[in-house]
Amino acid sequence: METIFNEESIQKLQKIAEKHNVSLKTVEQLALTLLRSGGGMAQFNISELGGGGQWMKGGMTMVGDMFNNQLKARVDHLCSELSQIILNGEIKIVSPKLDVDSKAEKTKNTNVYWWGDIGKPNATGNQNDMAYAVFNDQKRLAIFQNGEVSIYDTKDHVIGGVGQQQGGNKSITFTSQKGNVRLEDLEKIVGDAEDKKENNLVSLQTNGGLGKSSGPAPSERESDVTTEDIFSKIEKLGQLKDKGFISEDEFAAKKKELLSRI
Template identity: 45%
Template sequence: MNAIFTDASFQNITNVANRYGISVNAVTDLTQRLMSSNGSMAQFNIPELGGGGQWMQGGMTMVGDMFNNNLKSTVNGLCVELSNLIHQGAIQYKPLPKIQNADGSTSPAGHWWGNLGFPNSTGSQNGTSYAIFNTIRRLAIQQNGKVTVFDTLDNNIGGVGQQQGGNYSVTFTSQYGTVNLNSLPIISGGNGMQNAAPVQNNDIQNNVVENIVEAPIAPMMQAPMQPDNYTNDSAFEEGIFSKIEKLAGLKDKGILSVEEFENKKTDLLNRL
């Protein structure tokens, strides 16, 4: 696990783990979840922390054993400390080694997917290579020497299969089923295709936001195993988390102002 963090960062993670009596591996896993949101929220499925759970900066904590207040307190304390360390720059990934390209530019050595960091999984089928980065919501595909990077939105890609026909020889599945690559925004590559079109007016913006806020509540993630007491109430709370996370994405892209995001977040939290 230490391979991806700087030595100083890993020592800070180890210190936090020791203070809480939690294994370093579990805390490192939790840290990776927090790093994907710059310390603002985390989704995790860590047996040592009660299985599936979520945390959001500001005091929202959910664990599989929803009535275990001691576990909630532990998870919240861990996330708060780790989040503070991330914001302070005391936890960082190791920089990838660089190589000099023929055109004078540099790129990470040995990684065809560029500077996306460390993938959750990689593979190759029928001449098509792929790298999945669930923590930063990216999917990189290399075909015929060309690399295309997709924004996977809220898809948590967990399966890869063979496709007959279509633009790519592989298919991907998430918690929603088969992922339609044509529906994902392209970050780079893709015959010059650009990201999804920017918002043109307030009516479009409002429609996007209201569709998120008013959509039926559904579980945000599907853990491999849920405790028996992981009830419908917990699933409802997970749906609230999911909506807030989507709104946060709109804020980060400049579609929502900070004030608009806070108002919508308050509206959702009041439903709990």
């Protein structure tokens, strides 16, 4: 089933296409990849933009013609403008009419939310400058803050909502069947703003493994990594690839890196 934008969204995208002198198809492709990341990242392969490339909010812009600064600026301006209207909730997609029982036949409207395609959340909300979405069936917690989307593994916690902050403690806490759980105590599996800026790809933090972190030298850390840990991380990488958080190439590169440690 082909994904299309609703009429109001198409009008907005058309104006952006005309403003930047590119085709509507190019803008639609960029908008779709930005929607999947919550507006924070775009990975694309569009001939009008020089082929393959990547853009990250607050980070670097990469295009096939790496010395074409004019093209880089064009991509940056396009993605920045699209990211802003996506974060403002101005872009929606619809699923076309389905061929079902004529009595029930209708067009189904579906919003694309900042957390991507994890599933239907059990709870959503906002607190100060943070938005959250809870997916207890998938054991996931999505956080949107400072223009970045982070995904956490909630393991055996059944998250109910944001907990009360105690005194001057600025730590974000959530309620679960076990009491309050701090956000920093959950394992982050997607999202690290500093790693995105420096490495220009999605940072994966699995048990302190793949993201940038302080600590012992790599040789010391790798000696503590078991074969079971490595296969567990590869499995998580595969899940992230299936959900569209990382590309096929990024998955293959990280998998090769991990297997080389065995």
